[in-house]
Amino acid sequence: MDVIQMQRTWVEYTKSLYREGFLDSQFAQLQLLQDESNPDFVVEVVSLFFEDSERLLNDLTKVIDQQQGVDFKKVDAHVHQLKGSSSSIGAQRVKNACVAFRSFCDEQNIEGSLRCLHQVKQEYYLVKNKLENLFSLEQKIVAAGGSVPVDELGFL
């Protein structure tokens, strides 16, 4: 693929992520904060999000797996953190899954919480995969001498 094609693919792919609700306007805010003096800002903050989320998901799995009884306060605290960080980077579906999760925590509903945990994990891995594809495409564009056409997204 040549640079122009890759740039077009990048634009279409990004638009689809917004359209399908994987990303919301907060992600656009991140893209706006990136510039020549901070060219890797989005990748950096999203990488922090990946690390942080995986840690939280591991902790959540451990807490929910407790045979002796689930500490819902702990579960809620972790979900609250995950909700916050997903909201901060614009990972809308993950955030929404966390919102649903918290209401099951409020009800101390184990089955519901287990289902939600599964749902949150699914959404997380989905958006992680999509963002990794996006960043990989950005790397290819830059390597080929082009620039990432953020202004062609039209709504920023």
Next chain:
Amino acid sequence: MAAAGTESLRWNLAEEVGVSGCNGNLVNGPGSGSEEFHVLAVDDSVVDRKLIERLLKSSSFKVTAVDSGTRALQYLGLDGEKSTSAVGFNDLKVNLIMTDYSMPGMTGYELLKKIKESKAFKEIPVVIMSSENVLTRIHSCLEEGAEDFLMKPVKKSDVTKLKDFMVKGDQAEKGKRSSIKRKMDDDILKMMMPPTIASSDDDQSSSASHSPSSSSSSPCTSPSCKRTRLQ
């Protein structure tokens, strides 16, 4: 380089957590006579710290980001390990403190109180950030002396308004601050009154304290409206 003694202790701590100027390089601290404002940002979330740091730097603020209220107090020299009543002045030249509300250990509210209780730092404006729109929480923070309460995720437009709160040791600034606070108190009272709001879960829940279906009819961009707009 920093002088020996307490100064170097502070700078070591700051370097651990990352003091940087707007050009991204490590600096020894805000210079005297610098026109740039220095913000101390407090948030336990690594993602949010990164975000707030970039937001602040993009508005030409210098930033020191720490991960807890305890660290913030240590940075300011208020941690009680030395004779704090003698610690005279804001030599770090912190112009604004932005803190998350919900943090493990010391909450942003508790940090706010400690700052307002200190002779050296009570004049520094404090802004609280939260992902939860809880009126009683907002009100307590403002009562305790916070300048503003920002809903997360914090945006560029929130940050550009912060310059209004910066303290330069000017008496005129205090007057402005109390009028902003009064306006916020009025807005909060107005919001508590409308009879048409029907809230489904307003008693126990810690999240939004009024119904998502209520929305202002006119677009609102002032800090008080932004603060309470539901996400």
